[in-house]
Amino acid sequence: MSDQQGMDFLDGVPSNWGRWGEDDELGAVNYLTNEQVLRGIRAVEDGETFALGLPIGRPEGDPVWPGRDGTNHYMDRDKGHYESGKATAHGRAQGADDVVHMPLHGTTHVDAPGHIWYDDEMYNGFDANTTKGGLDRCSVDTLGDHGILGRGVLLDIARHRGVETLEPGARITLDELRECAAAQGVELEQRDVPVLRTGWLEQYYDEDGIDIYEGKFREPGLTHSEELLEWFHEREIPAFGTDTIANEQTISDETGTPIPLHAGLLRDQGVVFNEMLDLSALAEACDESGRYxxxxxxxxLKFVHGTGSPVNPLAVR
Structure with a gap:
């Protein structure tokens, strides 16, 4: 989004700037008040819990946005250090330590409000120069202080279409979100956290699946439209997640540009993006029970000046 040309489609889009004061750095997560936490808790019926984070640091590699480094996991101390005399045991006790080098957007993660900007302004009008050397404003540690808790709703677009996974570059429309919710018998309520399943990352872990990096990298998903941005704004959506790397159509059918929703939602409305969710087990349970x-x-995690954070979200039913 550093290229500020050709983005006239963002003129006049809905904005949350100033809604919670000129110093606000939290964004749409402000919608998730104590009342919304209790509303989320009321969605729980049997306590069944699903961890939505992907595995990190697999020897065969993890899915990442093209051009980003993967995870490098090193042992700082293990049994070999004691055998070689490089570590000293404390009595009969020994131990292992390790170190990880990874991008903060390199696995299941959330984007900080300051992750994307255009016209040299981040969320709430903060100057993009405040990102130099680390985010002085709109950093992910603000989200860490608050947490993201509310009523989530799974919209299983892949099952709704009757496919294992959406095709590369497939577009999901607002009408399809509504149709999917109606078919599932679930209502999208004010301040819900929509979670969209495309089946896209499941193929990455399936030996017989399509290679998501084959040819031109083009993920399926939602994309910019005036109607969609208005819907997010009117419904006061605090966050949304998907089982894709970037939560939206890689190249927008609507604008012809890469990932414009990051600008229209994250930058303009402060909507949190929760990317790269593992939704396979949750989707099976929702389908079997009819509860979504x-x-x-x-x-x-509270990374000071951080642009994002790995996270292992929980869905409790």
Whole structure:
């Protein structure tokens, strides 16, 4: 989004700037008040819990946005250190330590409000120069202080279409979200956290699946439209998640540009993006029970000046 040309489609889009004061750095997560936490809790019926985070640091690799480094996991101390005399045991006790080097957007994660900007302004009008050397404003540690807790709703678009996974570059429209919810018998309520399943990342872990990096990388998903941005704004959506790497159509059918929703939702409305969710087990349970609402809980790590944070969200039904 550093290229500020050709983005006239963002003129006049809905904005939450100033809604919670000129110093606000939290964004749409402000919608998730104590009342919304209790509303999420009321969606729980039997306490069944699903961890939505992907595995990190698999030897065969993890899915990442093209051009980003993967996870490098090193042992800082293990049994070999004691055998070689490089570590000293404390009595009969020994131990292992390790170190990880990874991008903060390299696995299941949330984007900080300051992750994307255009016209040299981040969420709530903060100057993009405040990102130099780390985010002085709109950093992910603000989300970590608050947490993201509310009523989540799974919209299983892949099952709704009757496919294992959406085709590369497939577009999901607002009408389809509504149709999917109606077919599932669930209502999308004010301040819900929509969670969209496309089947896209499941194929990454399936030996017989399509290679998501084959040819031109083009993920399926929602994309920019005036109607969609108005819907997010009117419904006061605090956050949304998907089982894709970027939560939206890689190249927008509507604008012809890469990932414009990051600008129209994250930057303009402060809507949190929860990317790369593992939704396979949750989707099976929802399909079997006919219950698609759950208590959504995510606690970003408090990386000071961070643009995002790995997270292992929980869906409690």
């Amino acid at each position: 609402a759950f208590f959504y809980v995510a606690a970003p």
